[in-house]
Amino acid sequence: xxxxxxxxxxxxxxxxxxxxxxxxxxxxxxxxxxxxxxxxxxxxxxxxxxxxxxxxxxxxxxxxxxxxxxxxxxxxxxxxxxxxxxxxxxxxxxxxxxxxxxxxxxxxxxxxxxxxxxxxxxxxxxxxxxxxxxxxxxxxxxxxxxxxxxxxxxxxxxxxxxxxxxxxxxxxxxxxxxxxxxxxxxxxxxxxxxxxxxxxxxxxxxxxxxxxxxxxxxxxxxxxxxxxxxxxxxxxxxxxxxxxxxxxxxxxxxxxxxxxxxx
Numbered sequence: 001x002x003x004x005x006x007x008x009x010x011x012x013x014x015x016x017x018x019x020x021x022x023x024x025x026x027x028x029x030x031x032x033x034x035x036x037x038x039x040x041x042x043x044x045x046x047x048x049x050x051x052x053x054x055x056x057x058x059x060x061x062x063x064x065x066x067x068x069x070x071x072x073x074x075x076x077x078x079x080x081x082x083x084x085x086x087x088x089x090x091x092x093x094x095x096x097x098x099x100x101x102x103x104x105x106x107x108x109x110x111x112x113x114x115x116x117x118x119x120x121x122x123x124x125x126x127x128x129x130x131x132x133x134x135x136x137x138x139x140x141x142x143x144x145x146x147x148x149x150x151x152x153x154x155x156x157x158x159x160x161x162x163x164x165x166x167x168x169x170x171x172x173x174x175x176x177x178x179x180x181x182x183x184x185x186x187x188x189x190x191x192x193x194x195x196x197x198x199x200x201x202x203x204x205x206x207x208x209x210x211x212x213x214x215x216x217x218x219x220x221x222x223x224x225x226x227x228x229x230x231x232x233x234x235x236x237x238x239x240x241x242x243x244x245x246x247x248x249x250x251x252x253x254x255x256x257x258x259x260x261x262x263x
Contacts, residue, residue, distance in 0.1 A: 025080050038223055039088060041210060042096065046216060047158070048157070056104055057090045057091040057107040059087070060107035064111040064116075065078060066078055077121065087129075089217075090103075090106055093217065094136075097146065097147075098143060101166075102136055109136075111128055113135075114131030115131075146162060147214065150210075151211065191213075191214070
């Protein structure tokens with residue numbers, strides 16, 4: 001009786017091993033859709049300064065990406081929408097009155113050093129928008145910690161004074177501008193600054209809805225959560241990731257708060 005050896009072959013492939021029919025472009029475009037309500041609330045809260053901040057960072061990010069693709073003699077990657085997301089996210093992490101020329105530098109650095117230098121989408125080891133923000137955090141510490149109140153009276157017809165600061169010139173003081181606006185009960189300090197320096201606790205409802213000072217896109221937790229639910233519902237995001245992060249924060253901080261809720 002003869003036996004025949006059976007060849008066993010193992011095929012090794014790189015990830016991803018589970019693939020969906022949806023493309024990267026579709027995923028990124030849905031992320032853009034999810035960011036639009038956050039951008040809209042930012043403009044509603046802080047006016048034309050926030051609008052131009054979003055336009056400048058997004059436009060500069062797109063131009064930088066296209067130029068670097070041209071310089072490397074490879075097809076432009078603007079069609080995957082990833083650089084658009086970088087520009088939008090960068091604007092939403094900056095103060096609404098951040099000087100536009102500094103915002104343009106942040107977008108250029110974020111795309112060039114945080115994305116293209118590593119090979120583009122899927123190869124960068126850091127979030128490009130946060131790379132740009134980290135750079136201006138170190139380069140312009142005063143400008144990036146200068147905050148303005150939400151819902152200023154003339155926000156749709158008047159720029160925040162620091163927005164149009166001339167490059168390398170001292171930005172104007174905005175204390176008089178804040179005092180001239182119809183923002184009863186609001187100040188330019190963020191909730192964390194109010195709690196730390198003035199021992200004033202912001203209303204939970206204000207923090208949830210978004211009537212406080214802060215970065216252009218961080219104030220309304222409600223809108224951010226709704227946009228996250230949209231991405232999870234479209235299966236563009238694994239809902240377990242943000243839930244895990246929030247549970248981690250609760251598990252870490254709740255015992256400390258129960259031990260001493262005053263501090």
